[in-house]
Amino acid sequence: MSAPDVDDRTGRVRAGRVRAGRARAGRARGWTGSLEGFRLWVRVRHLRMHSLRTKLTLVNLLLLLLGVAAATVVSLLAMQHYLLQRVDGELLASREAMQQTDFTQEDLNQLQAISTLLEHVASPRDPESTGLPRPGTILVALDAGMRPTPFATHAPTGRQLELAAAVGDPAEFAAEGKVRDVEVSGDPYRVVAGALRDGSVLLLAADVDAVRSGIHKALKVDLAFGGLLLCVLALVTMKSTKRLVRPLEGMVETASAIAEGDLARRVPAGRHPVNEIEQLRVALNSMLHQVESAFETRERSAAQLRRFVADASHELRTPLAAIQGYLQLYDRGMLRSPAERERALARMSAEADRMGRLVSELLTLARLDGRPEAHRLAPVDLGRLVRDATDDLVAQQRGRRVVVRTEAAGVVLGDEATLRQLVGNLLANVRVHTPVDADVEVSLSAPTADVVRLRVTDEGPGMEREDAERIFDRFFRAGGAGVPGSGLGMSIVRAAADAHAATVRVTTSPGKGLTVTVTFPPSERLAP
Numbered sequence: 001m002s003a004p005d006v007d008d009r010t011g012r013v014r015a016g017r018v019r020a021g022r023a024r025a026g027r028a029r030g031w032t033g034s035l036e037g038f039r040l041w042v043r044v045r046h047l048r049m050h051s052l053r054t055k056l057t058l059v060n061l062l063l064l065l066l067g068v069a070a071a072t073v074v075s076l077l078a079m080q081h082y083l084l085q086r087v088d089g090e091l092l093a094s095r096e097a098m099q100q101t102d103f104t105q106e107d108l109n110q111l112q113a114i115s116t117l118l119e120h121v122a123s124p125r126d127p128e129s130t131g132l133p134r135p136g137t138i139l140v141a142l143d144a145g146m147r148p149t150p151f152a153t154h155a156p157t158g159r160q161l162e163l164a165a166a167v168g169d170p171a172e173f174a175a176e177g178k179v180r181d182v183e184v185s186g187d188p189y190r191v192v193a194g195a196l197r198d199g200s201v202l203l204l205a206a207d208v209d210a211v212r213s214g215i216h217k218a219l220k221v222d223l224a225f226g227g228l229l230l231c232v233l234a235l236v237t238m239k240s241t242k243r244l245v246r247p248l249e250g251m252v253e254t255a256s257a258i259a260e261g262d263l264a265r266r267v268p269a270g271r272h273p274v275n276e277i278e279q280l281r282v283a284l285n286s287m288l289h290q291v292e293s294a295f296e297t298r299e300r301s302a303a304q305l306r307r308f309v310a311d312a313s314h315e316l317r318t319p320l321a322a323i324q325g326y327l328q329l330y331d332r333g334m335l336r337s338p339a340e341r342e343r344a345l346a347r348m349s350a351e352a353d354r355m356g357r358l359v360s361e362l363l364t365l366a367r368l369d370g371r372p373e374a375h376r377l378a379p380v381d382l383g384r385l386v387r388d389a390t391d392d393l394v395a396q397q398r399g400r401r402v403v404v405r406t407e408a409a410g411v412v413l414g415d416e417a418t419l420r421q422l423v424g425n426l427l428a429n430v431r432v433h434t435p436v437d438a439d440v441e442v443s444l445s446a447p448t449a450d451v452v453r454l455r456v457t458d459e460g461p462g463m464e465r466e467d468a469e470r471i472f473d474r475f476f477r478a479g480g481a482g483v484p485g486s487g488l489g490m491s492i493v494r495a496a497a498d499a500h501a502a503t504v505r506v507t508t509s510p511g512k513g514l515t516v517t518v519t520f521p522p523s524e525r526l527a528p
Contacts, residue, residue: 052248053241060237061230068226075222076215083211087190088179091204095194098202136210138163138184140203146170149200159184163205167191170201181208188212246270247277251284263292308474316358319351361488364421365474368495380419382410382452382520383444389423390442393431400431401439408446410454412520414500422496425489426456426516432489434460438513450522457515463508471506493518 140160141149148156148164156164166182167173173180174193182191184205191205247270257265266288267281326335326344335341383406390402412419430440438460445453463471470476472494475487493516497504501521508514 052245053238056241057234057237061234064230064233065226068222068229072219072222072226076219079218080211080215083214084190084208087206087208087211088192091179091190091192091206094204095192095202098204099194099196136207138189138203138205140164140205142170142201142203144199146201163189163191163203167193167203170203171195174201244277247281251281254284254288258288258291263288263295304474312358312362312475316355319355319358322351323348358488361492364492365488365495368418368492368499376415377413378416379411380414380416382412382419382423382454383408385416385420385423386410386442386444386454388420389427392424393427393440397431397436399436403439403441405441405443405445408444408452410444410446410452412452412500414520418496418499422493422518423454425493426518429489429493429516430456430458430460430514434458434514452520454518454520455515457513459513462510462512462514464510468506468508472504 138159140156140163142164143149146164146169148160162184163182164170166184167180170193174195177192179190179192182189182205188208189205190208191203194202194204196202247267250270251267254265254267266285269281270277326348329335330341330344335344386404386406390404393400394402427440427442430438434440438458440459441455441457443455443457445455447453471490474491476490494504497518503519505517505519506514507517
């Protein structure tokens, strides 16, 4: 065999192996897909079997089944009892009638003959049977020896002999005076015995096969009707539970939408609400509203924190960069003259003071935001703090006209250091952001006996409405970064007012100055 033939045969073998491997892989994927499909079907069936609709339907069907079964058993037992009592009543009445007559043995023989004749005429074993129905009553007369009485050439029939044998001791049975259940040729009978005056015994038996047949038919009717009722109830229950659980499905859809990020989604109201489900819907919507509000508050707080950190970093970076620049100039020997070195030292000292004030204000804000229990609450004369702060303002700006109006004592319960900083920051805001010739009025009043109101009004340039809305934001300066100050003064005012349960309101417009009103509540709201 040549080399090309060997290579060609090897290639065909390899190609066959590749095709066989692909076929096995395809069959494996087919089996895997079928197995996954079966598992999915089992999982879906399991979920359906454990659904609320299925459970409610099964519970209703089980209760109805128990009710139908109990009603059927009770009705059939009552029906059987009534029919058997009726048969027993007829037998007992016949026995009483026989016992009250003065029949002789000859009369009994005649009665026996009539009964025997009827037996022979209607017996299915008689080839000349007339097709008449089997008699429903068997009459057997027993002589003093408790033997069935023959009539002429006609001996007692098999049914009569079976009946006489089935009762056991006829004399004892007659003395009991009760009705018994016996079987004659496989047929159920009710039998009663009566003793006559000459010592003979009369057996009367009535066929109750018709009673049992009627009960069986009634049972079939009850079962058919019960099955139909179960089917109808299953359909009605499935439809009604589908309507009842539709709001729950809406709740599931709402929860899924919220999980995907749609926090504004709410559970819609149903067309035919159920009290319990409607209460659950209202409570769930209230909870979702609270969750949405909390999430928005958290997002807003996180955004404010990020902005605060960025602003604080920017404010701290400026003095640090200045100090670092002057140190680099000194390190490289570029500050040759004493005047240059003195000027650089003064600038570094100023930037360090600025950075220290900024850090101090940040610490003050952190302390006020935390509202620690260490606040020393005591009666504070707010009028004294106002006079001190205005004196400081006049000392710093002698050309500014300051008017102080104290209409009340102005004693509040609070922390004196914090309140002093609140008043000082209000006047410092006026000093930094208004010209010296702008008049300032500080008033202290008591609208009611327990409320104290502090108002600071200046005649400066005022603010735009958009800037006024942000006046309490941290590091906010209406004129931009070139305006002096750290932008934390009014934030400290708001934090100090919040720490004392006070409210702060700003009234301003361009060219009409700025008015800040701080209202302190009754002292009982701060008392421990």
